[in-house]
Amino acid sequence: MENQVPEIFSIIPHTHYVLLSTILFVVGLIGVMIRKNVIIMFMCIEIMLNAVNLMLTSTSAYYSHSGGQIMVFFTMAVAAAEVSVGLAIIVMIYKNLKTTNIDAFQKLKG
Amino acid sequence: MIDIIFYVLSALTIISATMVIVSKHPIRSILFLVLTFFLISAHYVLLNAQFLALVNIVVYAGAIMVLFLFVVMFLNLNEEVEKVRHYFPWFAAVISGGSLMLIITSALDKSVLLSPYPVKDYSIGLVENLGSVLYREYLLPMELSAVLFFIAMAGVMLLSRKEKVD
Numbered sequence: 200m201e202n203q204v205p206e207i208f209s210i211i212p213h214t215h216y217v218l219l220s221t222i223l224f225v226v227g228l229i230g231v232m233i234r235k236n237v238i239i240m241f242m243c244i245e246i247m248l249n250a251v252n253l254m255l256t257s258t259s260a261y262y263s264h265s266g267g268q269i270m271v272f273f274t275m276a277v278a279a280a281e282v283s284v285g286l287a288i289i290v291m292i293y294k295n296l297k298t299t300n301i302d303a304f305q306k307l308k309g
Numbered sequence: 310m311i312d313i314i315f316y317v318l319s320a321l322t323i324i325s326a327t328m329v330i331v332s333k334h335p336i337r338s339i340l341f342l343v344l345t346f347f348l349i350s351a352h353y354v355l356l357n358a359q360f361l362a363l364v365n366i367v368v369y370a371g372a373i374m375v376l377f378l379f380v381v382m383f384l385n386l387n388e389e390v391e392k393v394r395h396y397f398p399w400f401a402a403v404i405s406g407g408s409l410m411l412i413i414t415s416a417l418d419k420s421v422l423l424s425p426y427p428v429k430d431y432s433i434g435l436v437e438n439l440g441s442v443l444y445r446e447y448l449l450p451m452e453l454s455a456v457l458f459f460i461a462m463a464g465v466m467l468l469s470r471k472e473k474v475d
Binding site: 207210211214215217218219221222223225226227228229230232233234236238239241242243245246249252253256257259260263264265268269271272273275276277278279280281282283284286287288289290291293299 | 312319326329335346355357360364365384398405406410417433434438462469
């Protein structure tokens with residue numbers, strides 16, 4: 200057994216994948232905090248989900264254990280369901296309020 | 310060679326993810342998000358996770374982004390550009406996000422990553438191997454995700470139904 204880790208990790212340290220995922224996650228987090236458009240906030244949540252997916256995949260490849268990649272598959276399934284329901288809610292709120300600004304959504308407060 | 314590919318790919322991914330949150334028009338944000346998903350798929354190919362690369366393109370860039378694009382065109386948001394820009398949310402967001410990144414990176418420096426398992430094959434990400442694991446060990450979550458999709462479909466139909474005016 201000449202090399203113990205998958206080929207790519209002999210060139211690129213696993214830490215760099217962790218750093219890349221962290222940067223992507225933080226970009227998504229900043230986007231959720233600064234944007235007012237609900238649809239763009241939703242897209243930033245997708246960026247954060249993808250950062251976590253990348254982290255899981257790289258760790259799963261590093262340890263050669265398929266659990267991480269199965270987890271990514273289920274994350275994608277849940278994200279698809281979440282997006283469909285969330286966008287339906289946004290469309291319904293837009294029909295009532297005629298805007299997608301998050302500040303207008305505080306009318307939903309009970 | 311492969312390290313150049315990795316670093317160029319990473320820089321492009323971060324730049325296009327940043328463009329998603331700074332572009333003013335929702336359509337441009339969506340197109341940059343599609344680009345980000347394709348670049349992440351390229352990362353998956355680099356990691357030899359071919360099944361996930363394919364599923365990422367089909368599910369994210371195909372289904373989810375078309376849904377987003379459809380909703381943005383349906384709502385006709387193009388005229389509505391965010392006008393008033395305050396600087397305080399930017400400062401607050403960048404500072405809090407930066408401190409989160411600082412915490413994670415400093416924890417990464419201190420942490421001891423476990424040594425990787427002795428590897429017999431490097432092909433866990435291929436469709437054949439991942440599929441057999443998925444249908445053998447993770448059969449119950451697989452079936453439950455079908456139930457989840459059914460509930461999501463029923464919920465969307467319930468949400469978008471016309472309210473009866475009394």
